[in-house]
Amino acid sequence: ILRTMKPEMRQYFRNQENTSEVALHMSLREDVYLVLAGIEEGNRAAIKMFINPLQVWLWIGAVMMVGGTLLSIVPLQRRVMET
Numbered sequence: 001i002l003r004t005m006k007p008e009m010r011q012y013f014r015n016q017e018n019t020s021e022v023a024l025h026m027s028l029r030e031d032v033y034l035v036l037a038g039i040e041e042g043n044r045a046a047i048k049m050f051i052n053p054l055q056v057w058l059w060i061g062a063v064m065m066v067g068g069t070l071l072s073i074v075p076l077q078r079r080v081m082e083t
Helices: 056-072
Strands: 007-011 017-021 023-026 030-039 045-053
Touching: 007 030, 017 030, 017 056
Parallel strands: none
Antiparallel strands: 007 017, 023 030, 030 045
8 A cells, every 4th residue: 555645844943943743654553654854955855764563552452451440440230139
C-alpha cells in the first residue's frame, strides 16, 4: 500500500526558531514516522524514517487492563434467597 506522507519544516520568524512536524501513519501492524531532518543546498532534503511495530496493541492492552480493573471494582449485586 502506497501512501503520501508530508512531513514539514516550519519557521517562526518572531521567535527565530525552526520546528519539524512529523508525518505519522498508524495501523494495527506498525506505526511509521517520517521526519524532515533538514533541507540541504539545492533541492535535496534529509528525511528520517522510524518504523515501530505493533505500537497500537500497547494502547489496546492498556485499555483492556483499565476496563478489567473497573469491572472487578464494581460490586456485583447478588440476590439473597430468603428462607
